[in-house]
Amino acid sequence: MAGLPVTLLRASLSWVARRLGRHTVDFVDEEPDTPAPRTVYVVGEDGHQWFAAFGCPCGCSETIKLSLVPGDRPGWRIRRHWDGTASLTPSVWRQVGCQSHFWLRKGRTDWC
Numbered sequence: 001m002a003g004l005p006v007t008l009l010r011a012s013l014s015w016v017a018r019r020l021g022r023h024t025v026d027f028v029d030e031e032p033d034t035p036a037p038r039t040v041y042v043v044g045e046d047g048h049q050w051f052a053a054f055g056c057p058c059g060c061s062e063t064i065k066l067s068l069v070p071g072d073r074p075g076w077r078i079r080r081h082w083d084g085t086a087s088l089t090p091s092v093w094r095q096v097g098c099q100s101h102f103w104l105r106k107g108r109t110d111w112c
Contacts, residue, residue: 022107023054025080035063040086040104042068042078052078052088057109060098081106 023038031043031053040054049068056062066076066088079087085107093101093112101112 023057023086023104023109024084024107025078025086031065038107040078040088042080044068049078052076056094056098056100057102057104058098058100060100062094062097064092064094066092083107 021038023040025040025042026036027042027044029043029045031041031051035041035053035055037055040052042049042052044050051068052064052066054064056064067074068076068078076092077089079089081087086104087106088104091101091103091112093099103110103112
């Protein structure tokens with residue numbers, strides 16, 4: 001029962017962040033068929049993060065999948081901030097499709 005207020009607080013902060021147009025993190029066991037807008041899904045199991053999946057912020061409707069496995073090349077790291085927002089490092093540079101190049105920092109898309 002002690003964890004309930006913290007869970008409610010995090011859910012509330014994530015809701016506020018999404019309303020402000022920020023990307024938030026959602027930890028899941030399986031990737032959803034259709035990602036929700038501005039949600040970065042961290043797919044994994046038993047504390048292991050396999051990949052991040054989210055809709056391209058340019059609006060092209062493509063789903064971006066990035067490896068979070070340590071040692072993978074290319075590979076990314078994700079951080080979930082106290083308010084539920086997401087940061088990814090390094091930047092994301094799509095080589096196909098829309099060819100978007102951006103950073104995801106504290107839930108904001110910073111275009112390169």
